[in-house]
Amino acid sequence: MLTNISNVLRATAQRNGAVALVSARTYADFTTEASFEIKKCDIHKLEEAPATQVVMTRDEGLQYYRVMQTIRRMELKADQLYKQKIIRGFCHLYDGQEACAVGIEAGINLTDHLITAYRAHGYTYTRGGTVKQIMAELTGRRGGIAKGKGGSMHMYTKNFYGGNGIVGAQVPLGAGVALACKYLENNQVSVSLYGDGAANQGQIFEAYNMAALWKLPAIFICENNRYGMGTSVERSAASTDYYKRGDYISGLRVDGMDVLCVREATKFAADHCRAGKGPILMELQTYRYHGHSMSDPGVSYRTREEIQEVRGKSDPISLLKDRMLSNNMASIEELKEIDVSVRKEIEDAAQFATTDPEPPLEELCNHIFYNDSPMEVRGTNPWTKLKSVS
Amino acid sequence: MAAAARFFIRGANSKLSITAIGTGSQCSFGATLVKLSPSSNSRTKSQRRHAAHFTFQPDPEQTQYGPTQKMNLFQSVTSALDNTLANDPTAVIFGEDVAFGGVFRCTVGLRDKYGKDRVFNTPLCEQGIVGFGIGAAVAGATAIAEIQFADYIYPAFDQIVNEAAKYRYRSGNLFDCGNLTIRAPWGCVGHGSLYHSQSPEAFFAHCPGIKVVIPRSPVQAKGLLLSCIADQNPCIFFEPKILYRAAVEQVPVESYTIPLSQADIVQEGSDVTLVAWGTQIHVMREVANMAQEKLGVSCEVIDLQTILPWDVETVCKSVVKTGRLLISHEAPITGGFAAEISSSVQEECFLNLEAPIKDDQLLNPVSQLLVSLNPRLSTFLLRSSYQWRSARKRHFVDHPIRKQHPDGLHVPSVFCILKTVTSPLH
Incomplete structure (x- = not known):
């Protein structure tokens, strides 16, 4: 994560070299690091909890801010492009949940493994995808991260196994990835994300059992955004203590709106796994501002006031911003500068995503089977043969 | 060709306003289609194809079940x-x-x-x-x-x-x-x-x-x-x-039932039997009209309705009458239900067949995979039913409707099957 974010930062610094120099004069006045009291995690079958007193450096804070802001702006842009009918099909937005993606990434290494469901844009970015690639994937263009063939739900990059469309189906895969980590003894961990809705799928429990039985380095993370599609957690789950639902698996309940809480808990969980103690479960209590998908206005099963209250009181970006400002870790102008450059990056990416050509028709049938020599595939009528290359 | 296809895709996107499926008031793709279809009549033929890959054809109103x-x-x-x-x-x-x-x-x-x-x-x-x-x-x-x-x-x-x-x-x-x-x-x-x-x-x-x-x-x-x-x-x-x-x-408005395992003959005809179900029935009806208009071929369109257990009798009776069968579904062709129908019909009606049975589908053998690709590409595939329709025409041309062999003999269907196997077209 840090490498990734610092790469992003470095690139920006290079682009805006002059600005960085000018501002550098004033940076010396800022606090370089500060200690913060964060909310204590609820624990299940654990002797100790993640630290509640944590240190964040100014650089880290700026990085988190930039990445969260990028994800937020990217999702809002996707919303806009969807409404303009430039993005088609299914699209699930991540705004509101940014602290989860950023916090998790800050708590593991880029060499660790991550798999999630269909709300995947944020993770694709934190795992190393670029805004351009993500936006172009959303619009189904050639420059997309899955060559424009996957769309919103199916994005992949190194050590990021997608982007999976079926509720809960990615979790056993994540356990399998953890098995590979253990077998290869590479000290890596596998993070499997799912929502509160998916937490009721049977295969999640099958994955828990295998992971615990074989003590796999698997972190199961339930992003509890309070609604599984249109049904609130209370109406769909007998126990809403998602962190305890691994029963024999240790668990943590974490404030998913606070990037530092998520980071500390993830570090704790990763250490747990790397120490050979087997899997661990985390429940991140978070909130999505948008509806379940673009066709869900998101207000038929919850009130507008509820959304406004979360936005007003526990927005992850505002929380971080307030912390940095009140501790003299950054200036308003500086954060605004980040906002401006993020906006520009998003605009450029959107521009790219709307002008990049679509995948050529020759690509249509590629990657169906593994094949050394091209395979012939029947076209839209029996007399059209298309080539399939993998 | 590829460029033209891309043009179509783009055209389709700019003209269509179908939104995604899902909860709430925005779930309006169908409404959009309904809205589009009357106005689309005034458009040119190529534009009309973008509205949907089919035109829904309502049945005549039935009054036997009350209001x-x-x-x-x-x-x-x-x-x-x-x-x-x-x-x-x-x-x-x-x-x-x-x-x-x-x-x-x-x-x-x-x-x-x-x-x-x-x-x-x-x-x-x-x-x-x-x-x-x-x-x-x-x-x-x-x-x-x-x-x-x-x-x-x-x-x-x-x-x-x-x-x-x-x-x-x-x-x-x-x-x-x-x-x-x-x-x-x-x-x-x-x-x-x-x-x-x-x-x-x-x-x-x-x-x-x-x-x-x-x-x-x-x-x-x-x-x-x-x-x-x-x-x-x-x-x-x-x-x-x-x-x-x-x-x-x-x-x-009141409760009524339509028997299961009974296919519905949607349109009677004498030259070829077209079997389909679901949305594809509407495509087949259009094909039947085209075949009648352009080729003078009379098609019998059968809606199978119940896939399992299916109505072998209605289909076979029709094939005995027409001597030709074409089955079409949206699902992939390999292992599709058309294969089952085809196998049963050739067993029951072997000597009545005038041409090899044709299985077809909306897209192609990997259609499910293709639908998965780019939403735009799948839109294109669905819109490409004009190609599909011309494919049907091709079938009729390859296997001309002839009740009798020129010599006055019944055309043995095995001849047709051999022809299929050796034909570079298949």
Whole structure:
């Protein structure tokens, strides 16, 4: 994560070299690091909890801010492009949940493994995808991260196994990835994300059992955004203590709106796994501002006031911003500068995503089977043969 | 060619305003189609093709079931469920988000009318939903389960195939779950992508003990759904989701049934039999009209309606009459249900066949994969039915309608089959 974010930062610094120099004069006045009291995690079958007193450096804070802001702006842009009918099909937005993606990434290494469901844009970015690639994937263009063939739900990059469309189906895969980590003894961990809705799928429990039985380095993370599609957690789950639902698996309940809480808990969980103690479960209590998908206005099963209250009181970006400002870790102008450059990056990416050509028709049938020599595939009528290359 | 195709794709996107499927008031793709179709008449032919890959053709109004009301397909499903809940106190409806209407609005208002103990939401757990339905049905309730998309039915595959289908047989008729009906939106929609476009009827057609039914219109949907609910076997009822709003008919308000396992001859003809089900019936009707206009070929169009157990008799009788059979479905061609029909018909009607039976499908053998690709590309594929139609024409040309061989002998079908195998076209 840090490498990734610092790469992003470095690139920006290079682009805006002059600005960085000018501002550098004033940076010396800022606090370089500060200690913060964060909310204590609820624990299940654990002797100790993640630290509640944590240190964040100014650089880290700026990085988190930039990445969260990028994800937020990217999702809002996707919303806009969807409404303009430039993005088609299914699209699930991540705004509101940014602290989860950023916090998790800050708590593991880029060499660790991550798999999630269909709300995947944020993770694709934190795992190393670029805004351009993500936006172009959303619009189904050639420059997309899955060559424009996957769309919103199916994005992949190194050590990021997608982007999976079926509720809960990615979790056993994540356990399998953890098995590979253990077998290869590479000290890596596998993070499997799912929502509160998916937490009721049977295969999640099958994955828990295998992971615990074989003590796999698997972190199961339930992003509890309070609604599984249109049904609130209370109406769909007998126990809403998602962190305890691994029963024999240790668990943590974490404030998913606070990037530092998520980071500390993830570090704790990763250490747990790397120490050979087997899997661990985390429940991140978070909130999505948008509806379940673009066709869900998101207000038929919850009130507008509820959304406004979360936005007003526990927005992850505002929380971080307030912390940095009140501790003299950054200036308003500086954060605004980040906002401006993020906006520009998003605009450029959107521009790219709307002008990049679509995948050529020759690509249509590629990657169906593994094949050394091209395979012939029947076209839209029996007399059209298309080539399939993998 | 590729450039032209891209132009079409782009054209399709700029002219269409279909939004995604899902909850709430924005679920308007069908409405958009309805809205588009009248105005599209004034457009040029190539533009019209972009509106949809088919034109819904309502059946003539039927009055034998009492007063009718204008309904689209999702409303006719609601009406069927409404009748069931009113007439059968043991009927319960459950599934993901059904309490407030379901993502396709099929259960709108039912919870308020019949209570939250009879129409209720389940967690997101398809295997659990079906298993639960089997349990409720075996204990005497009329269980109507909704799987939100046919594409999500696979986690429940074991419950359907191993538990539901075999309950009666393995208990020596002591127990059964005949009161179970599983409803699921089915089929392509234009940009549904990988997990919202599939037509999985053939998977279930391999399993004795369940019935699989797919309607083509609101009137058929209501009658067939009520038959499924009344039928003493577990039934899977697939609803063509593209028709939910696009198909509007005068539907009887009261309860009525349309018999299962009985194909419907939608249009009589003498030269070739066209078999299809669901949305594809409307494509076939158009093909039949084209064949009549352009080639003077008279087509008999049959809506199979029940995929399992299917109406062999109606299809075979028709083939005996016409000597030619063409089957078309949305699902992939390899192992598709057309193959089953084709095999049965060649066995029953071997000496009556004038040409090899033709299986066809909307897209191609990997259509499900292709639908998954770019939503734009899949839109293109669906729109490419003009190519598809010309393919049909080709078939007629390759196998000209000739009741008699020039020598006055009956054309042996084996000749045609050999021709198929050696033909570079196949």
